[in-house]
Amino acid sequence: MQKYFVGVDIGSLTVKVVLLNEDLETLGMVMNRAGFSGRDVATRLTEQLLADSGLTTQDVSATVATGYGRVTFPSDREVSEITCQAKGIIHLFPSARTVIDIGGQDSKVIKLSQNGKVADFAMNDKCAAGTGRFLEVMATALEVEWQEIGELVSTSENPTKISSFCTVFAESEIISQVSAGALKADILAGVCESVASRVASMTRRTGLEPDIVFTGGVAHNQGVVNALAKQLGFPLLVSREPVITAALGAALLAREILKA
Amino acid sequence: MAKRNYRPLVSVKALQKTMGRYYAITNYHRYWGKPLRRPLAWVTSGAPVELLRAFKIHSAYPEQYAAIYSARKTTVALCEIAEAAGYSQDLCSYARSNIGGVLRPDLAPLGGMPKPDLLVACNNICGTVLKWYEVLARHFNVPLLVLDTPFLTAELTPQAKDYVLEQLYAMSADLEKITGRSLDEKNLVKQMRRSAEITSLWKETRQYCQASPSPLNAPDFFIHMAPIVVLRGSQEGIDYYRKLKAEVKERVELGQGAVENERIRLVWDNIAIWPQLFTFYKMFADKGACFVSDTYSGGWAIEQAPGTPMESLAATYTEVFLNRSPEFRANQLINLIREYKADGFVMHSNRSCKPYSLVQEVIRRKVMSETGVPGLMIEADMADSRAYAEEPVRNRVQAFLETFE
Numbered sequence: 052m053q054k055y056f057v058g059v060d061i062g063s064l065t066v067k068v069v070l071l072n073e074d075l076e077t078l079g080m081v082m083n084r085a086g087f088s089g090r091d092v093a094t095r096l097t098e099q100l101l102a103d104s105g106l107t108t109q110d111v112s113a114t115v116a117t118g119y120g121r122v123t124f125p126s127d128r129e130v131s132e133i134t135c136q137a138k139g140i141i142h143l144f145p146s147a148r149t150v151i152d153i154g155g156q157d158s159k160v161i162k163l164s165q166n167g168k169v170a171d172f173a174m175n176d177k178c179a180a181g182t183g184r185f186l187e188v189m190a191t192a193l194e195v196e197w198q199e200i201g202e203l204v205s206t207s208e209n210p211t212k213i214s215s216f217c218t219v220f221a222e223s224e225i226i227s228q229v230s231a232g233a234l235k236a237d238i239l240a241g242v243c244e245s246v247a248s249r250v251a252s253m254t255r256r257t258g259l260e261p262d263i264v265f266t267g268g269v270a271h272n273q274g275v276v277n278a279l280a281k282q283l284g285f286p287l288l289v290s291r292e293p294v295i296t297a298a299l300g301a302a303l304l305a306r307e308i309l310k311a
Numbered sequence: 312m313a314k315r316n317y318r319p320l321v322s323v324k325a326l327q328k329t330m331g332r333y334y335a336i337t338n339y340h341r342y343w344g345k346p347l348r349r350p351l352a353w354v355t356s357g358a359p360v361e362l363l364r365a366f367k368i369h370s371a372y373p374e375q376y377a378a379i380y381s382a383r384k385t386t387v388a389l390c391e392i393a394e395a396a397g398y399s400q401d402l403c404s405y406a407r408s409n410i411g412g413v414l415r416p417d418l419a420p421l422g423g424m425p426k427p428d429l430l431v432a433c434n435n436i437c438g439t440v441l442k443w444y445e446v447l448a449r450h451f452n453v454p455l456l457v458l459d460t461p462f463l464t465a466e467l468t469p470q471a472k473d474y475v476l477e478q479l480y481a482m483s484a485d486l487e488k489i490t491g492r493s494l495d496e497k498n499l500v501k502q503m504r505r506s507a508e509i510t511s512l513w514k515e516t517r518q519y520c521q522a523s524p525s526p527l528n529a530p531d532f533f534i535h536m537a538p539i540v541v542l543r544g545s546q547e548g549i550d551y552y553r554k555l556k557a558e559v560k561e562r563v564e565l566g567q568g569a570v571e572n573e574r575i576r577l578v579w580d581n582i583a584i585w586p587q588l589f590t591f592y593k594m595f596a597d598k599g600a601c602f603v604s605d606t607y608s609g610g611w612a613i614e615q616a617p618g619t620p621m622e623s624l625a626a627t628y629t630e631v632f633l634n635r636s637p638e639f640r641a642n643q644l645i646n647l648i649r650e651y652k653a654d655g656f657v658m659h660s661n662r663s664c665k666p667y668s669l670v671q672e673v674i675r676r677k678v679m680s681e682t683g684v685p686g687l688m689i690e691a692d693m694a695d696s697r698a699y700a701e702e703p704v705r706n707r708v709q710a711f712l713e714t715f716e
Contacts, residue, residue, distance in 0.1 A: 119706070
């Protein structure tokens with residue numbers, strides 16, 4: 052009889068749910084904005100995901116919740132997103148030794164040991180510069196959709212310089228750059244460089260060891276991927292669905308609860 | 312499931328009595344100080360208090376009062392007073408809250424500190440104390456005696472020792488003028504002997520934590536270190552630690568751990584996070600993690616250097632761990648991890664204490680690489696709760712503890 056497992060990642064900006072079966076097949080994944088109640092969104096998404104596979108919550112053997120909102124969600128276990136991210140990434144990329152995760156307002160670097168366990172980690176502290184929030188604020192100020200950023204940045208020949216210290220001040224900076232006639236593509240390229248350098252300096256705390264996997268919502272942004280790879284001097288592996296890797300890790304851990 | 316997995320010590324009652332007596336005596340100094348010709352000195356935690364005791368000077372510790380202000384949740388209000396007066400928020404929160412308490416004693420617990428007759432600062436712990444105490448000296452218009460201990464990049468050199476020794480002689484001459492007494496050599500020897508005894512007792516008490524389960528946890532170190540900071544050289548201090556040591560010894564004999572179901576042994580680095588003293592360590596205790604040792608309270612468990620009393624003072628106070636190289640400090644942590652069989656360590660990146668904190672990342676990497684155990688870094692402040700973000704801290708602690716599963 053088939054068994055099913057759910058991984059829920061209630062992040063600061065978005066909620067992700069992954070449905071896994073015993074044979075490690077991902078049956079479904081879904082993401083949505085968290086809004087005011089990440090928990091309610093997570094509940095709704097889980098039911099929807101299960102229904103799409105012809106299942107109900109009764110069919111779920113175990114659920115693991117992660118992300119900032121994890122304590123609010125009824126689950127069999129709540130696990131930090133660091134552990135879940137490591138689990139998800141090592142499953143997708145067995146050769147991974149360093150994970151760079153840039154989410155809505157978190158950025159982290161996770162060093163993995165040979166057996167895929169977390170050996171060390173570094174996170175941003177009390178500052179959202181260099182996270183998805185930073186990019187979101189800048190994209191909004193420039194009236195650009197995040198999907199357009201990668202392509203726009205690739206056309207830039209003269210990236211502007213932007214402070215990487217404060218998201219709010221950086222927004223003022225780019226507005227003045229716009230007034231001074233700087234090209235959108237160049238400003239965006241500067242924004243991507245800024246994010247990359249912030250993250251690059253964090254990698255120096257844990258050290259970098261290939262293979263390096265870049266995950267989290269910001270990994271969708273080709274501009275940042277390229278800027279980061281260039282600053283680190285290493286190629287970056289990116290999964291097709293970087294947003295859900297922690298939720299996947301949570302689902303994998305849910306599967307292990309039962310085995311224990 | 313046990314609701315409380317942290318076992319309090321019976322000796323806490325004796326501690327409260329001992330410290331209560333100290334605060335009462337200190338706070339009423341204005342009544343007995345002059346009649347007994349015993350001036351009150353405000354001193355830094357690393358000041359050569361044995362010398363002051365030999366002159367019958369009573370010492371009060373602004374740093375220690377600042378920890379109390381924090382425990383009573385008044386630090387932020389006091390810091391805001393100092394900040395409004397122009398002191399930068401980047402300054403040490405002990406300094407800011409102390410200055411706030413001086414400007415507004417009505418906002419400080421215990422009515423703030425009693426007025427000093429003199430100030431004694433030694434920069435073996437940091438350079439901030441120099442300017443902090445100069446501010447106090449101007450405010451109170453009292454003498455300030457400074458002991459300058461050169462930073463030790465390696466071992467104590469004869470030149471450094473002589474430099475400090477010379478200053479101690481000069482300090483002694485100043486104290487003779489201030490107190491109207493001459494240095495009582497016999498009394499100084501007695502103070503040194505008592506200090507050595509209390510230090511020994513504290514050291515032995517801490518060493519019991521090499522046992523598994525550890526009889527003590529971090530909150531215990533930080534609470535029970537108070538007498539060794541402020542009552543060093545006193546008989547009450549010695550009596551207290553004899554009692555504590557006996558209780559801790561008994562716990563080991565009975566196999567009683569401070570944390571129920573101890574399964575993770577950790578070493579702590581830096582000053583405590585006073586406003587969250589219990590809630591913070593509870594996150595660890597809840598998962599069976601116990602802090603079996605620490606580098607901060609261990610700083611008061613150091614043997615006295617050999618030589619004449621003055622020579623010993625010169626060396627001992629210059630060789631304080633905060634005055635040493637990153638290599639020394641890394642080795643201190645490595646030795647604790649090995650001796651106490653720790654599975655990991657946690658470093659508090661304390662915004663207030665630059666000498667303690669700025670070099671931590673270097674030490675962390677070295678210690679992880681040499682011992683093979685993981686080390687967590689969390690950012691907070693020892694007294695200013697505005698620098699403590701509960702959710703991010705909890706997240707990191709949880710992620711760290713998950714690596715032991």
